[in-house]
Amino acid sequence: xxxxxxxxxxxxxxxxxxxxxxxxxxxxxxxxxxxxxxxxxxxxxxxxxxxxxxxxxxxxxxxxxxxxxxxxxxxxxxxxxxxxxxxxxxxxxxxxxxxxxxxxxxxxxxxxxxxxxxxxxxxxxxxxxxxxxxxxxxxxxxxxxxxxxxxxxxxxxxxxxxxxxxxxxxxxxxxxxxxxxxxxxxxxxxxxxxxxxxxxxxxxxxxxxxxxxxxxxxxxxxxxxxxxxxxxxxxxxxxxxxxxxxxxxxxxxxxxxxxxxxxxxxxxxxxxxxxxxxxxxxxxxxxxxxxxxxxxxxxxxxxxxxxxxxxxxxxxxxxxxxxxxxxxxxxxxxxxxxxxxxxxxxxxxxxxxxxxxxxxxxxxxxxxxxxxxxxxxxxxxxxxxxxxxxxxxxxxxxxxxxxxxxxxxxxxxxxxxxxxxxxxxxxxxxxxxxxxxxxxxxxxxxxxxxxxxxxxxxxxxxxxxxxxxxxxxxxxxxxxxxxxxxxxxxxxxxxxxxxxxxxxxxxxxxxxxxxxxxxxxxxxxxxxxxxxxxxxxxxxxxxxxxxxxxxxxxxxxxxxxxxxxxxxxxxxxxxxxxxxxxxxxxxxxxxxxxxxxxxxxxxxxxxxxxxxxxxxxxxxxxxxxxxxxxxxxxxxxxxxxxxxxxxxxxxxxxxxxxxxxxxxxxxxxxxxx
Numbered sequence: 001x002x003x004x005x006x007x008x009x010x011x012x013x014x015x016x017x018x019x020x021x022x023x024x025x026x027x028x029x030x031x032x033x034x035x036x037x038x039x040x041x042x043x044x045x046x047x048x049x050x051x052x053x054x055x056x057x058x059x060x061x062x063x064x065x066x067x068x069x070x071x072x073x074x075x076x077x078x079x080x081x082x083x084x085x086x087x088x089x090x091x092x093x094x095x096x097x098x099x100x101x102x103x104x105x106x107x108x109x110x111x112x113x114x115x116x117x118x119x120x121x122x123x124x125x126x127x128x129x130x131x132x133x134x135x136x137x138x139x140x141x142x143x144x145x146x147x148x149x150x151x152x153x154x155x156x157x158x159x160x161x162x163x164x165x166x167x168x169x170x171x172x173x174x175x176x177x178x179x180x181x182x183x184x185x186x187x188x189x190x191x192x193x194x195x196x197x198x199x200x201x202x203x204x205x206x207x208x209x210x211x212x213x214x215x216x217x218x219x220x221x222x223x224x225x226x227x228x229x230x231x232x233x234x235x236x237x238x239x240x241x242x243x244x245x246x247x248x249x250x251x252x253x254x255x256x257x258x259x260x261x262x263x264x265x266x267x268x269x270x271x272x273x274x275x276x277x278x279x280x281x282x283x284x285x286x287x288x289x290x291x292x293x294x295x296x297x298x299x300x301x302x303x304x305x306x307x308x309x310x311x312x313x314x315x316x317x318x319x320x321x322x323x324x325x326x327x328x329x330x331x332x333x334x335x336x337x338x339x340x341x342x343x344x345x346x347x348x349x350x351x352x353x354x355x356x357x358x359x360x361x362x363x364x365x366x367x368x369x370x371x372x373x374x375x376x377x378x379x380x381x382x383x384x385x386x387x388x389x390x391x392x393x394x395x396x397x398x399x400x401x402x403x404x405x406x407x408x409x410x411x412x413x414x415x416x417x418x419x420x421x422x423x424x425x426x427x428x429x430x431x432x433x434x435x436x437x438x439x440x441x442x443x444x445x446x447x448x449x450x451x452x453x454x455x456x457x458x459x460x461x462x463x464x465x466x467x468x469x470x471x472x473x474x475x476x477x478x479x480x481x482x483x484x485x486x487x488x489x490x491x492x493x494x495x496x497x498x499x500x501x502x503x504x505x506x507x508x509x510x511x512x513x514x515x516x517x518x519x520x521x522x523x524x525x526x527x528x529x530x531x532x533x534x535x536x537x538x539x540x541x542x543x544x545x546x547x548x549x550x551x552x553x554x555x556x557x558x559x560x561x562x563x564x565x566x567x568x569x570x571x572x573x574x575x576x577x578x579x580x581x582x583x584x585x586x587x588x589x590x591x592x593x594x595x596x597x598x599x600x601x602x603x604x605x606x607x608x609x610x611x612x613x614x615x616x617x618x619x620x621x622x623x624x625x626x627x628x629x630x631x632x633x634x635x636x637x638x639x640x641x642x643x644x645x646x647x648x649x650x651x652x653x654x655x656x657x658x659x660x661x662x663x664x665x666x667x668x669x670x671x672x673x
Contacts, residue, residue, distance in 0.1 A: 092627065163186065329450055361495075561614070
C-alpha cells in the first residue's frame with residue numbers, strides 16, 4: 001500500500017492541499033502504513049486538515065460529476081427509476097456470480113482512519129499538535145465520521161464484517177485473527193459509537209458546510225440506527241440476522257457462547273435513531289415552498305426556494321442543506337447535470353412513482369373524491385400533475401413547463417423517448433430536480449455547471465424520526481413529535497396536512513409500490529404512508545435501494561414490468577417525421593414496435609404505457625420483468641478473501657471468513673435462493 005503527501009488542486013469539496021491514498025485491495029492491505037509515511041507528518045493543524053480532506057477525495061460521497069445527470073442516476077434499477085440498460089446482477093435470476101476478488105471487501109479506507117488515530121491521538125493528548133484546538137478537534141471528528149461512514153457501507157453490503165480498530169502488522173496469524181466477522185448488530189453499534197465520537201468533536205458550522213459538521217453526523221447516526229432497526233425487524237427469522245436459524249456465523253468457533261437479544265437490539269437502535277434525528281429536526285428548519293411551479297419571464301433563479309435549493313451555487317446559506325459539494329470553473333470543477341436534464345439523460349421516472357404522489361387534498365389518485373381524472377389525467381406529462389402533490393409539480397418535467405425562462409416560447413415539450421441513448425427519456429417521465437434556469441449554468445452543450453450538489457439534507461431526519469416512531473409502536477401509531485414533523489413535510493409539499501385522510505383512504509392492493517411489503521406481507525396503512533412520504537420527498541436522491549433492502553421489500557418482486565408514461569392514448573401521434581413536400585404528415589410514423597433491433601417503443605399489445613424493457617426481444621434478459629434473488633439482500637463475499645483468511649491462505653474450510661447466506665463458496669457460483 002502506498003501513501004504519499006501531495007499538494008494539488010483537489011477535485012473535491014474544497015480546493016486545498018490533499019492526501020492521496022491507494023490500496024493493493026488485498027486481504028487487510030498488509031503493507032504497514034508506518035513504513036511509507038513521513039514520520040514528521042500529522043504534527044499540526046494543517047497536516048490534520050490535509051489528511052482528513054484526502055478522505056473526501058476518495059469519492060466517499062456520491063455527488064454530481066462529468067457526463068450525465070449526476071446523483072439523479074443513483075435510483076436507477078428500482079421501482080422509482082429506469083435507465084436504458086437494466087441491472088442484470090440485481091434483476092435476472094441466478095445471473096450474479098461470486099467474484100474471485102472485489103474491492104468492496106477491502107479495508108484501505110478503514111486502515112487510513114486507524115493510522116490517523118494511532119498517530120494523532122497520542123500526540124493530541126500529549127498537547128504537541130500545533131494549531132487551533134477547535135479545528136484540531138474538527139479534523140479528529142471528521143476522521144471518526146469517515147470510519148463510521150465506511151463501516152456503514154460495509155454493513156449494507158455484507159452485514160457481518162470484521163471490526164478492525166488498529167493498523168495491523170504484516171503477520172499472517174494477526175491478519176487471520178483480525179478477519180473474524182463481527183455480527184451485524186455489533187458492527188452497527190460500533191458505527192454509532194464512532195458517530196458519537198464524531199459529534200463530540202465536530203463543529204456546528206465549518207467551512208460553509210463543505211465539510212462534515214455536527215448536524216451531518218447526527219443525521220447519519222439516525223440513518224444508520226434506523227437502517228439496523230428496520231433490517232433486524234423485517235429480516236428477523238432469516239440467516240441474515242445474527243442468532244436466527246441458519247445464520248452462518250453460528251458455525252464459527254469464535255462465536256461460540258454468543259447470545260442475541262434481537263428485540264432488545266431493535267429497541268436500542270430505534271431509540272438511537274429517534275434521539276439523533278430529533279436533535280437535527282428540532283434545530284434545522286425546512287426550506288419553504290412558495291407554491292410557484294415555474295419561473296416568470298426573465299427570472300433565472302429565485303422563483304421558488306424549494307426548487308432553488310437543488311441548484312444553488314452557494315448552498316451554505318440554506319439551513320436544510322447539511323453537507324454539499326461546491327464547484328467552480330476557475331478550478332475546473334464542474335458537472336453537466338443541467339445540460340442532461342435539458343436534453344434527456346438516459347434515465348426516467350416510472351409510472352409507479354408518479355402514481356404514488358397524492359392529490360393536494362391528501363387522497364390517493366384512485367380514491368373516491370380525489371379529483372383525479374382516471375380517463376384523461378395521465379394522457380400528458382402536464383395533465384398528470386394537475387392538483388397533485390407540489391413535489392410532483394415541481395420536480396417532474398411536464399411538456400408545458402418552462403425550459404428557458406429568458407423567453408416565453410421554450411418548453412420541455414414531448415419526451416425524448418427516441419433520442420440517442422445518452423440523452424433518452426427512458427420512461428417518458430423526466431426529473432426536473434437539480435435543474436437550473438440560469439443561462440450561466442452550462443450554456444449550450446458545455447459541461448460547466450457550477451451549482452452545488454447536496455449530500456445530506458435535514459428533511460431526512462424528520463422522515464427518520466417519523467418511521468422510527470411508527471416502528472416503535474408496532475406500525476400502528478406515531479408520537480406527537482412525529483405527528484408535528486409529518487405535518488411540516490406535507491405542508492411544504494402543498495398537501496393536506498391531515499395524514500389520517502390519506503391513511504384511511506389507502507387501499508394497499510391498488511398501490512404499485514414495493515414499499516407496500518416487508519417479508520412478502522403488506523405492512524400497515526400507516527407505515528406504508530410513511531414510506532410513501534419518504535419515497536416522494538427523496539425521489540432521485542440515492543436512498544431508494546437502501547430503503548427497499550432494509551425493509552425486506554423485494555421478496556415479492558417476480559416478473560415485475562417497469563412502466564413509464566401513457567404513450568398509446570394520445571402522445572404517440574406527436575412522434576411524426578417531417579413530411580416530404582406536398583405530402584401530409586403521418587401521425588406517429590417515427591414509432592417502430594416490432595420487437596426487433598429496429599424497434600424503438602414497446603408495442604400497443606403490451607398496454608398503453610411505455611415499457612422500456614419490452615422494446616427489443618433478443619438478448620433481453622428482463623423482457624419478462626424483474627426477478628429478485630433473496631441472496632442479493634447481501635453481497636457475496638469474494639472467494640479469494642475467504643481463502644486469504646485461512647492459516648495457509650488457500651483452504652476455505654479453515655477460514656475465519658464465512659460466506660453470506662444463499663451464496664456458495666465458489667468462484668462463479670450463483671444465488672441458491
